[in-house]
Amino acid sequence: MSENNKLPTAFFSDYASRLQGVLASADWSGVAQLAEDMRDCWANGRQVFFCGNGGSAGNAIHLANDYLYGIAKRTGGGMRVLSLAANAAVITCLANDVGYDSIYSEQLAVQGQKGDLLIVLSGSGNSPNILKALEQARAMGVRSCAILGYSGGKAKAMADLPIHFDVNDMQISEDLQVIVGHMIMQWLCQNKPEAR
Template sequence: MQELILNYAAKLSGALAMDAMQQVPVLATALREAWVEGRSVFLCGNGGSAGNAIHLANDMLYGVGINNRTGGMSIEALSANPAVLTCLANDIGYDQIYSEQLRAKAKAGDILIVLSGSGNSPNVVKALETANRIGMETFAIVAFDGGRCKEIAQYPLHFDIDDMQIAEDLQLVIGHMCMQWLYANPAKPVSPQVVSGAMQ
């Protein structure tokens, strides 16, 4: 077990030193601009990545705004509603569970963040294709060879690693980095006098 711990830590540390990390400020800045302008953010993924999408949506909805009482951003994990997912999967196909939601909810200027290990799952690929057609800003956090998502996302964060667990860890690490930066750089700063008055 100790050898596994050391190897895992080394692999994660090595991934965090990859060039893909240079795109994290681009993602964070895009998120803040969307927050300032009232645009929406959508996340999606499969399996552990679907869970990570829900986790990060929670962080951005609430956590980034508690610093100044302005509230978080308009953000949704497309993987969060099982009724919607099973309806779409049953009626029009599992490959369209995210693209159909975007078609109904998203607009030009909104942001899509795809979380994927392989980057090849048809439903996230179709989500990116639909988002690009709508005129959204599209990001993909991917591993292995990046797959189709690396090719079609406007801003791919590609980590060239062959480890699904490390890939999923990186999704949360990047999301949490963005969250902490947004928390420290809110969309609508509140003056100390306003905060003081709100506390009385």
């Protein structure tokens, strides 16, 4: 059997090994800083925004759910969080009227305020709408974080806090977005701000 036709169990074992390798060699200091930034937003009622494209958009919606309710599991106790990828009507309106590269920056321009936090999720770090959202955040005084794969792309230099995993695999890059989100979620559950 050729290398390209591995048995499923061997293929899955290889995938798991590649993911484990990235996790084992990762520098977690950026994730620790993001956790503190999110805790600060939670404590002070500031907004956290997520965005991404494709699978990363799905992850942005998933993580917004986790932080809205999952970290507190009581009415009104969660974080003020919004996935900019969640509203199909808004996204299609903006894509049609001003261009797909503006679907997140236009929302942030209305919803965001100085001191809020934008978290962009991107495999390549080069999506025009992600870069434009980072530019908008900078212009408004919104702190930005980018969770990135591959080389980190242009977003690595543009984000206030880049979290870069040097992996040339889109699925593992997207796995890592959720892993980081879940790590921080569990830490926040155990380290709630006093007011929460």
